[in-house]
Amino acid sequence: MNKKPILTILGGVDKDGVPEPIRSVEVSPGEILGIVGPTGSGKSTLIADIEQLAQGDTATGRTILIDGVKPDACTRVDPRKKLVSQLSQNMHFLADMNVEDFLQMHARSRGKAECLSEKVIELANTLTGEPIAPHCPLTVLSGGQSRSLMTADIAVISDSPVVLIDEIENAGIKKQEALELLAGEGKIVIVVTHDPMLALMAARRIVIRNGAMTNIITTSANEQHVCNKIVEVDNWLMSLRETIRRGDIVEDMA
Amino acid sequence: MKLVVLAGTQGSGKTSVLLHVIKVLVRDGNKPAVVKVDCLWTDDDQRFDRLNIPVRVGLARDMCPDHFTIYNTEEMLKWAEAEGADVLLNETAGLCLRCAPYPDKCLAICVIDVTTGPNTPLKVGPLLTTADIVVMTKGDIVSQAEREVFRERVLDVNPDCMVVEANGLTGKGASEIAELIEAGMNVCDNIVLRHTPPLAICSLCTGETRIARKHHMGVLRQMDGFTEYRGE
Numbered sequence: 437m438n439k440k441p442i443l444t445i446l447g448g449v450d451k452d453g454v455p456e457p458i459r460s461v462e463v464s465p466g467e468i469l470g471i472v473g474p475t476g477s478g479k480s481t482l483i484a485d486i487e488q489l490a491q492g493d494t495a496t497g498r499t500i501l502i503d504g505v506k507p508d509a510c511t512r513v514d515p516r517k518k519l520v521s522q523l524s525q526n527m528h529f530l531a532d533m534n535v536e537d538f539l540q541m542h543a544r545s546r547g548k549a550e551c552l553s554e555k556v557i558e559l560a561n562t563l564t565g566e567p568i569a570p571h572c573p574l575t576v577l578s579g580g581q582s583r584s585l586m587t588a589d590i591a592v593i594s595d596s597p598v599v600l601i602d603e604i605e606n607a608g609i610k611k612q613e614a615l616e617l618l619a620g621e622g623k624i625v626i627v628v629t630h631d632p633m634l635a636l637m638a639a640r641r642i643v644i645r646n647g648a649m650t651n652i653i654t655t656s657a658n659e660q661h662v663c664n665k666i667v668e669v670d671n672w673l674m675s676l677r678e679t680i681r682r683g684d685i686v687e688d689m690a
Numbered sequence: 691m692k693l694v695v696l697a698g699t700q701g702s703g704k705t706s707v708l709l710h711v712i713k714v715l716v717r718d719g720n721k722p723a724v725v726k727v728d729c730l731w732t733d734d735d736q737r738f739d740r741l742n743i744p745v746r747v748g749l750a751r752d753m754c755p756d757h758f759t760i761y762n763t764e765e766m767l768k769w770a771e772a773e774g775a776d777v778l779l780n781e782t783a784g785l786c787l788r789c790a791p792y793p794d795k796c797l798a799i800c801v802i803d804v805t806t807g808p809n810t811p812l813k814v815g816p817l818l819t820t821a822d823i824v825v826m827t828k829g830d831i832v833s834q835a836e837r838e839v840f841r842e843r844v845l846d847v848n849p850d851c852m853v854v855e856a857n858g859l860t861g862k863g864a865s866e867i868a869e870l871i872e873a874g875m876n877v878c879d880n881i882v883l884r885h886t887p888p889l890a891i892c893s894l895c896t897g898e899t900r901i902a903r904k905h906h907m908g909v910l911r912q913m914d915g916f917t918e919y920r921g922e
Binding site for chain 1: 805807808809830831832833834835836838839840841842843853854855860861862864865866
């Protein structure tokens with residue numbers, strides 16, 4: 437992995453062209469940052485600004501700095517130098533290739549060894565119900581399979597110091613495990629979410645409204661306590677889901 | 691005068707990307723003019739018209755659209771000059787993927803839709819392989835991994851091109867393309883095509899409708915690859 441940079445988001449304008457209230461956000465290595473707000477408020481747009489390292493040249497006018505300076509053009513476009521990997525909302529692959537060929541080609545585009553494809557498939561299969569086979573065409577994978585493959589691909593092949601996640605909760609995969617896998621060591625993780633557990637797992641969360649960053653909330657001790665409780669409930673729900681999937685009978689309250 | 695030739699497959703987002711690029715060019719003080727070449731019908735001139743720049747439409751009709759574009763390039767440049775433009779943006783509807791309408795002294799831009807899958811760059815031919823800039827559109831519909839695999843395939847067939855990821859809806863990539871246009875060379879006399887056109891004078895082009903093989907003339911190729919000249 438590349439060196440661990442500090443990421444700075446400089447504020448731009450909201451959907452009406454009015455300067456957004458939050459003018460600067462600095463994110464340090466190892467931090468999980470949440471992005472919350474109503475649907476259509478502009479959360480994915482903020483993620484897109486970060487993914488392309490916007491330099492005042494997107495609709496929002498935001499600027500993204502790496503270690504306090506503007507990144508050069510190469511860092512913005514060459515996958516071998518990319519600082520950012522992204523798990524987007526897309527739940528399906530469109531490429532007419534099989535899983536193994538695709539992963540090998542992706543490894544090549546990132547300047548990595550092609551044999552990493554085996555590791556990606558192995559890891560993806562720990563996150564999803566039905567196993568993925570190397571010769572399987574990408575387009576026939578289920579939503580959950582695709583999503584777990586994309587997650588494992590980011591953890592193993594992309595392995596960038598900044599990871600962007602858009603709405604992992606809708607994926608039908610083990611979300612907490614997926615988040616821990618992506619967070620890795622010392623990575624910056626920025627996660628768009630409506631899910632209380634994921635939002636409270638973040639150290640801070642940016643609130644988006646009408647395209648603007650309107651507030652930054654630091655997760656309080658009380659919120660962390662609530663988060664621990666949600667994790668318990670979530671684990672219980674997951675075990676119930678597994679019981680029902682296996683075709684077993686649900687016994688008592690845990 | 692600068693000449694930009696923008697080509698790409700149907701529905702890849704050529705016009706949408708170009709509209710955003712024009713806004714940036716105008717903002718930077720350039721004077722662009724647009725010629726849109728299509729085969730049978732277009733209403734894209736109305737979309738360009740709203741930007742208050744000189745616009746002209748050419749319909750190739752019975753003629754091959756690439757040949758039509760090439761044949762009319764001189765006239766387009768004269769027209770743009772008369773309109774006081776300093777950049778001529780020529781958007782073409784290349785069809786058969788065997789030709790490429792790019793002259794040597796122009797900025798050749800190929801627009802290609804990422805959702806068509808990573809095998810597409812292998813199928814598009816000189817339209818892609820002889821372009822200076824390859825613009826990948828609709829990247830927001832696929833995963834980052836798919837975009838990167840697609841980019842790798844583009845560089846496999848055209849290692850020297852600049853790859854720009856653009857979005858016709860949000861305008862992403864437009865300022866990058868505009869910058870490359872501003873840095874591009876001026877057009878001169880005696881421009882030549884970058885790529886040799888197909889070896890064909892086609893009997894279908896001259897109105898032959900009968901399917902039986904004996905009626906066909908020109909440089910003809912069979913399913914097994916055997917190629918021969920039949921005619922006078």
